[in-house]
Amino acid sequence: xxxxxxxxxxxxxxxxxxxxxxxIESLSMRRLGSRLGITAAxxxxxxxxxxxxxxxxxxxxxxxxxxxxxxxxxxxxxxxAMADNLRSMLLRHPWTxxxxxVQPLDGPARxxxxxxxxxxxxxxxxxxxDAEQAAQSVVTFAxxxxxxxTPRPYVSFGLQSLLDGVEARLAART
Amino acid sequence: xxxxxxxxxxxxxxxxxxxxxxxIESLSMRRLGSRLGITAAxxxxxxxxxxxxxxxxxxxxxxxxxxxxxxxxxxxxxxxAMADNLRSMLLRHPWTxxxxxVQPLDGPARxxxxxxxxxxxxxxxxxxxDAEQAAQSVVTFAxxxxxxxTPRPYVSFGLQSLLDGVEARLAART
DNA sequence: ACCTGAACACCGTTCAAGT
DNA sequence: ACCTGAACACCGTTCAAGT
Numbered sequence: 001x002x003x004x005x006x007x008x009x010x011x012x013x014x015x016x017x018x019x020x021x022x023x024i025e026s027l028s029m030r031r032l033g034s035r036l037g038i039t040a041a042x043x044x045x046x047x048x049x050x051x052x053x054x055x056x057x058x059x060x061x062x063x064x065x066x067x068x069x070x071x072x073x074x075x076x077x078x079x080x081a082m083a084d085n086l087r088s089m090l091l092r093h094p095w096t097x098x099x100x101x102v103q104p105l106d107g108p109a110r111x112x113x114x115x116x117x118x119x120x121x122x123x124x125x126x127x128x129x130d131a132e133q134a135a136q137s138v139v140t141f142a143x144x145x146x147x148x149x150t151p152r153p154y155v156s157f158g159l160q161s162l163l164d165g166v167e168a169r170l171a172a173r174t
Numbered sequence: 175x176x177x178x179x180x181x182x183x184x185x186x187x188x189x190x191x192x193x194x195x196x197x198i199e200s201l202s203m204r205r206l207g208s209r210l211g212i213t214a215a216x217x218x219x220x221x222x223x224x225x226x227x228x229x230x231x232x233x234x235x236x237x238x239x240x241x242x243x244x245x246x247x248x249x250x251x252x253x254x255a256m257a258d259n260l261r262s263m264l265l266r267h268p269w270t271x272x273x274x275x276v277q278p279l280d281g282p283a284r285x286x287x288x289x290x291x292x293x294x295x296x297x298x299x300x301x302x303x304d305a306e307q308a309a310q311s312v313v314t315f316a317x318x319x320x321x322x323x324t325p326r327p328y329v330s331f332g333l334q335s336l337l338d339g340v341e342a343r344l345a346a347r348t
Numbered sequence: 349a350c351c352t353g354a355a356c357a358c359c360g361t362t363c364a365a366g367t
Numbered sequence: 368a369c370c371t372g373a374a375c376a377c378c379g380t381t382c383a384a385g386t
Contacts, residue, residue, distance in 0.1 A: 007350095024275075029379060041380080042351050050379065094275065097321070101198075101272040104323045130331075136324055137332030141311075144318020147271065149278045150310055157304075158311030161339030168338055181369095203360060215361080216370050224360065 008046045008056075011036065015057045016093075024095040027054065051102065058099040059107025065089045067116045075124035076163055082117055083142040083159055090146035097147050114139065126170055134166050182220045182230075185210065189231045190267075198269040201228065225276065232273040233281025239263045241290045249298035250337055256291060257316040257333055264320035271321050288313065300344055308340050 014036055018027050029040040029050055047053045065085050068078050090096055099105065117138060121131035141162060145155045188210055192201050203214040203224055221227045239259050242252050264270055273279065291312060295305035315336060319329045 028377085030377085039352055040378095041353080041382090044380070045350060098272060098275040100321055101268065101275060133328050133331035134335070136322075136328040137315075137335065140318040140322045140324045140329070140332055141315055142318070143322045144314040144316070147274055147321055148310075148314045148317045150314045154307050154310040155314070157307035158314055158336065161308075161311065161343065162332065162336045164339030164342055165335030165337070168342065169335065202358085204358085213371055214359095215363090215372080218361070219369060 011043065011046055011053070012056050012060055015053055016061060019054075019057060019095045020093060024054070024098040027057075027095075054095075054099050055103065055105060055107065058093075058096045058105055059109045061089060061093045061096060062105070062107065062113060063109030065113060067113065070116075070119060070123065075120055076167075078120050079117075079138055079163060080159060082120070083138050083155075086113070086139065086142040087145050087155065090143065094146075097143075100143070124170065125174075126166070127173075130166075130169060137162060137166075185217065185220055185227070186230050186234055189227055190235060193228075193231060193269045194267060198228070198272040201231075201269075228269075228273050229277065229279065229281065232267075232270045232279055233283045235263060235267045235270060236279070236281065236287060237283030239287060241287065244290075244293060244297065249294055250341075252294050253291075253312055253337060254333060256294070257312050257329075260287070260313065260316040261319050261329065264317065268320075271317075274317070298344065299347075300340070301347075304340075304343060311336060311340075 011032070015027055015032055018032055018035065027050070029043050033040040033043055043053075047056070068081050068085075070078075072078055114135065117135040118131060121134045121138075122128065124131070124134075126134060138159075141155075141158060144150070145158070150158070185206070189201055189206055192206055192209065201224070203217050207214040207217055217227075221230070242255050242259075244252075246252055288309065291309040292305060295308045295312075296302065298305070298308075300308060312333075315329075315332060318324070319332070324332070
């Protein structure tokens with residue numbers, strides 16, 4: 001188990017390298033194997049399938065998205081930063097978007113990111129339900145901006161408007 | 175040209191059928207050919223490549239998204255309807271999302287949709303620049319909601335908040 | 349436990365050759 | 368103008384067999 005986990009880790013890293021270089025098409029079991037000095041068939045000892053490996057790779061890069069500290073007082077800039085970090089990670093690894101089209105991701109890293117976002121929204125004073133919706137809206141917009149290749153100033157406009165709307169809802173409660 | 179265009183049209187329709195049935199993986203030139211009673215190689219007379227065919231198919235279904243009339247007075251419900259129509263089209267043909275990851279779409283149908291959205295935003299009284307940003311924000315959110323599999327009530331929250339923000343910007347101008 | 353070799357059932361694309 | 372056949376260089380996955 002310790003040895004095997006290490007191998008799987010190596011395989012995922014090599015897969016990410018391949019994906020970053022040539023996109024989703026360039027991840028083939030044969031190519032990946034030869035890069036690791038191994039047969040394509042041998043990969044199946046460590047990984048269930050190409051499909052599964054892709055999901056593992058996607059969750060891994062998701063885990064590289066920085067999560068800003070929660071102790072700051074302003075929730076808006078934190079949300080903006082998280083959206084921007086997520087968007088730029090998705091643009092840096094566009095194959096993650098392709099991975100999402102084959103199956104909704106919910107690896108541990110992705111879940112940790114979602115929970116962090118939710119925590120920020122709750123800290124703003126929104127009700128639990130509104131915070132959940134606000135958090136989901138932010139990821140939705142960030143993911144959409146990557147897939148739709150939305151230019152940065154447009155992203156900023158959309159996010160600001162969204163948060164303005166959320167803030168109005170918040171103000172209406174007090 | 176008349177005959178050939180008809181053939182290309184048939185090929186695209188058959189491709190869409192295949193894609194709707196089994197997703198992006200199930201569109202193969204060989205399978206498509208055999209469904210049309212033709213060799214895979216023969217398809218290349220009508221279509222440049224599989225990649226190209228996929229983009230043609232995506233633009234075709236984009237063209238099936240209804241565009242609401244512009245004569246209504248309320249821009250908000252029109253925008254909400256357009257976002258909802260787009261989202262449900264994307265969910266009905268999830269392979270369009272995969273197509274977007276291989277290349278930003280800009281077929282005629284897609285462009286017509288974008289222009290319609292822009293026209294609605296401009297009719298609201300926003301400046302040209304703000305209208306462009308608002309329109310882009312709406313597609314971004316709709317596309318994101320399909321890829322992120324955002325549940326419908328969450329989509330509604332996000333879109334309402336976004337439009338609240340836009341409306342505030344509009345009110346500030348007058 | 350981990351890996352190889354060979355096999356199966358596929359791919360996209362090109363291109364000479366047919367009609 | 369439109370299509371076929373054959374070929375090339377690939378795929379993912381399984382599985383007996385090796386160590």
